Amino acid sequence: MRVKLGGSEGYKNYRSLWMDGLTVKVIDQRSLPFSFKIAELKTAKETLSAIRDGVIRGSLSTGAASAYAVAQSANEFDGSAYELFRLSVYGSADLFKDEFDSPDVSLSVGKLVSSIKNLDSIELAKKAALAAAEEVSSTYLDVCKRIGLRGGNLVSNGSKILIHCNGGALGSVDFGTALAPIRSAHILGRNFQVYVDKDCPGTNSWELSQEGISVAAIPPFGTGHVMRSGEIDICIMAAEKADTNGDIYSYPGTYETAVLAKEHSIPFYVALPRSSVDISGKKLEENSSFVPSDYITAYITEYGLFRPENFKDLLQG
Numbered sequence: 001m002r003v004k005l006g007g008s009e010g011y012k013n014y015r016s017l018w019m020d021g022l023t024v025k026v027i028d029q030r031s032l033p034f035s036f037k038i039a040e041l042k043t044a045k046e047t048l049s050a051i052r053d054g055v056i057r058g059s060l061s062t063g064a065a066s067a068y069a070v071a072q073s074a075n076e077f078d079g080s081a082y083e084l085f086r087l088s089v090y091g092s093a094d095l096f097k098d099e100f101d102s103p104d105v106s107l108s109v110g111k112l113v114s115s116i117k118n119l120d121s122i123e124l125a126k127k128a129a130l131a132a133a134e135e136v137s138s139t140y141l142d143v144c145k146r147i148g149l150r151g152g153n154l155v156s157n158g159s160k161i162l163i164h165c166n167g168g169a170l171g172s173v174d175f176g177t178a179l180a181p182i183r184s185a186h187i188l189g190r191n192f193q194v195y196v197d198k199d200c201p202g203t204n205s206w207e208l209s210q211e212g213i214s215v216a217a218i219p220p221f222g223t224g225h226v227m228r229s230g231e232i233d234i235c236i237m238a239a240e241k242a243d244t245n246g247d248i249y250s251y252p253g254t255y256e257t258a259v260l261a262k263e264h265s266i267p268f269y270v271a272l273p274r275s276s277v278d279i280s281g282k283k284l285e286e287n288s289s290f291v292p293s294d295y296i297t298a299y300i301t302e303y304g305l306f307r308p309e310n311f312k313d314l315l316q317g
Contacts, residue, residue: 044072048099075129079122140275141173151269163178168203224260238250246308249290262295
């Protein structure tokens with residue numbers, strides 16, 4: 001993502017988090033949009049605390065951070081018994097899977113475990129864990145860019161787009177999920193207006209303004225009026241996860257936005273990496289973050305657009 005620096009430094013491109021040696025560096029989401037700060041997390045414990053405390057948010061960024069933390073944990077091991085090392089890494093991975101109910105976290109730390117599974121050298125395994133964590137992060141970036149490529153044509157000149165809560169580069173390593181089609185359309189030179197009816201906490205607006213994309217906030221409880229006035233013609237939402245039926249778990253208030261979109265015949269798209277689909281069979285909790293597939297026009301994925309009736313094809317892709 002592009003970030004405007006102070007003074008005469010101009011702009012610089014950042015990922016939302018990255019690894020420098022054994023230190024995880026992350027843009028502190030709690031400080032935005034008022035100040036730009038980079039937190040340095042030197043241990044697995046510090047990285048875990050950063051997720052818990054909201055320094056890191058979003059399913060993909062949390063998945064990448066979890067992978068980095070397990071790699072940190074592996075490199076913190078100070079011993080010579082490989083079996084103890086292996087059990088330590090497995091235990092660290094299980095901690096993240098148990099604490100964060102996220103298919104992206106499970107998948108990410110699972111890749112770390114797989115990277116050391118067939119090794120018998122602690123030093124080689126430590127290097128393999130770091131390489132696997134970097135691969136997780138880079139894969140998420142590639143997925144987001146592909147979502148942007150697949151969904152960019154939904155945004156045309158003059159489009160009036162509604163987004164809701166997280167879905168930007170900060171929550172997905174870089175480029176974003178819900179913001180990916182918007183970024184792609186902007187790169188292609190299209191002019192459009194983005195509206196935000198809930199921001200977390202102002203990060204979407206901050207990201208878009210950094211890119212020079214026109215963005216405006218809708219006042220609380222004003223979404224229905226704006227839709228009725230014809231000021232919205234497409235909704236693009238992010239999802240923390242989905243079940244195998246295509247129902248999604250997003251952010252508080254997303255269900256109400258989906259209902260309003262359906263009432264006003266406005267297409268309601270969900271940007272969804274395939275890694276965010278929970279194949280465990282566990283039913284999603286139904287609350288204001290839960291949106292049944294009946295309200296979704298299509299899912300924008302790295303493999304293309306899928307209608308709810310064809311959602312299971314995504315799982316076979």
